[in-house]
Amino acid sequence: MNAIARLGAIALEQFRGWGHAAFFFMEMLRAVPASLRRFGLVVAQVHAIGNRSLVIILASGLAVGFVLALQMYYALVIYGAAENLGLIVNLSLVRELGPVVAALLFAGRAGTSLTAEIGLMKAGEQLAAMELMAVDPKARVLAPRLIGGIISMPILAVLFSAIGILGAWVVAVLLIGVDAGNFWSIMQTGVDVWRDVGNGVIKAAVFGVICTVVALYQGHETEATPEGVAYATTRTVVISSLWVLGMDFILTALMFSRP
Amino acid sequence: MGKKKIEILVGFFVLLGMLGLLFLALQAANLGSIGGGDTYTVQARFDNIGGLKPRAPVRSAGVLVGRVTRIALDAKTYQGVVTMDIERAFQFPKDSAAKILTSGLLGDQYVGLEPGGDDANLAPGDTIAQTQSAVVLENLIGQFITGRADSAGAATGAASGAGQ
Numbered sequence: 001m002n003a004i005a006r007l008g009a010i011a012l013e014q015f016r017g018w019g020h021a022a023f024f025f026m027e028m029l030r031a032v033p034a035s036l037r038r039f040g041l042v043v044a045q046v047h048a049i050g051n052r053s054l055v056i057i058l059a060s061g062l063a064v065g066f067v068l069a070l071q072m073y074y075a076l077v078i079y080g081a082a083e084n085l086g087l088i089v090n091l092s093l094v095r096e097l098g099p100v101v102a103a104l105l106f107a108g109r110a111g112t113s114l115t116a117e118i119g120l121m122k123a124g125e126q127l128a129a130m131e132l133m134a135v136d137p138k139a140r141v142l143a144p145r146l147i148g149g150i151i152s153m154p155i156l157a158v159l160f161s162a163i164g165i166l167g168a169w170v171v172a173v174l175l176i177g178v179d180a181g182n183f184w185s186i187m188q189t190g191v192d193v194w195r196d197v198g199n200g201v202i203k204a205a206v207f208g209v210i211c212t213v214v215a216l217y218q219g220h221e222t223e224a225t226p227e228g229v230a231y232a233t234t235r236t237v238v239i240s241s242l243w244v245l246g247m248d249f250i251l252t253a254l255m256f257s258r259p
Numbered sequence: 260m261g262k263k264k265i266e267i268l269v270g271f272f273v274l275l276g277m278l279g280l281l282f283l284a285l286q287a288a289n290l291g292s293i294g295g296g297d298t299y300t301v302q303a304r305f306d307n308i309g310g311l312k313p314r315a316p317v318r319s320a321g322v323l324v325g326r327v328t329r330i331a332l333d334a335k336t337y338q339g340v341v342t343m344d345i346e347r348a349f350q351f352p353k354d355s356a357a358k359i360l361t362s363g364l365l366g367d368q369y370v371g372l373e374p375g376g377d378d379a380n381l382a383p384g385d386t387i388a389q390t391q392s393a394v395v396l397e398n399l400i401g402q403f404i405t406g407r408a409d410s411a412g413a414a415t416g417a418a419s420g421a422g423q
Contacts, residue, residue, distance in 0.1 A: 155276030
């Protein structure tokens with residue numbers, strides 16, 4: 001009987017957590033129009049979230065493009081299809097790796113700093129102080145960060161894919177010697193702007209919402225101790241990564257299951 | 260001053276994102292090639308379209324001149340109706356022939372247009388009369404096997420006939 005009671009308690013706790021997160025999300029959405037009226041706050045957050053993630057995103061995109069081109073070349077050259085290198089690298093970057101890897105890096109680079117920042121604000125009772133002064137912390141602090149994340153994430157994913165393709169071009173055309181004309185023209189016939197590039201951007205925007213909301217929620221719900229903030233930061237990375245990977249499967253199934 | 264600097268940096272960030280998107284759309288995808296250009300529509304009916312898909316290329320002498328836009332089945336004649344957009348710069352005679360071909364041994368299928376000798380050109384909405392269906396590998400193998408079986412059957416038939 002005790003085991004069943006514990007199971008029930010765990011289930012109730014889970015549902016309570018889900019409901020809490022959903023209400024948090026709804027309240028933050030309600031605060032979005034108010035924060036859009038003070039767009040300077042959003043711009044500052046795009047700088048903190050987007051600009052400062054640029055270096056890690058560009059470096060990783062270039063590395064992924066290099067390695068993808070090298071590895072694919074070994075497999076493709078067996079079938080005499082090395083010219084298709086650009087197409088394969090492009091499709092895998094634009095559809096999957098661009099949004100997903102950029103989102104994972106985003107969770108690690110920007111999500112953690114958001115969680116720590118909000119968590120420390122909460123621990124220092126700055127959010128409570130704001131509420132006392134009749135300033136809505138959701139409109140002043142949380143919503144600008146959410147919008148900043150939603151704006152930054154697709155841009156970062158697009159740049160990840162673009163620099164990855166340039167990296168693949170460097171390896172394939174400059175180092176290996178694949179014909180440049182074939183490299184680009186096969187890519188252009190095989191990749192559709194709306195279906196592949198467009199869906200990749202939609203994916204990135206969804207991941208941006210997920211990563212930012214998870215980071216803000218974890219920061220907002222953190223225990224007001226140093227251990228609590230450390231724990232919340234760790235959970236931000238784990239939870240957003242799992243959500244991104246799971247959501248990616250669902251989105252891929254919805255977007256690309258039809259031939 | 261600090262605020263202005265941040266705004267400039269964010270402006271560069273967004274601009275960089277737009278450039279990246281432009282690069283993906285124009286250089287790494289098909290927005291620059293045929294699509295949305297000045298085209299006209301023609302139809303062709305095939306007994307079997309094989310693995311032809313919408314957006315497959317239409318080529319003449321190997322050169323891309325258009326794309327397949329729609330594939331449907333005619334409910335009366337049970338033929339595949341392939342609708343394609345061809346660039347207006349390329350006008351084909353009315354008696355041109357359309358074939359479904361395969362690029363390479365395992366490549367994608369495309370529509371090949373062979374110009375005829377008629378003086379009048381295909382008008383928008385016309386149907387190409389002469390078509391050649393896709394070669395289906397299974398049918399080809401089937402014909403080969405039944406051909407072998409027929410000749411073998413004829414041979415044994417002749418042998419048993421001789422034995423009687």
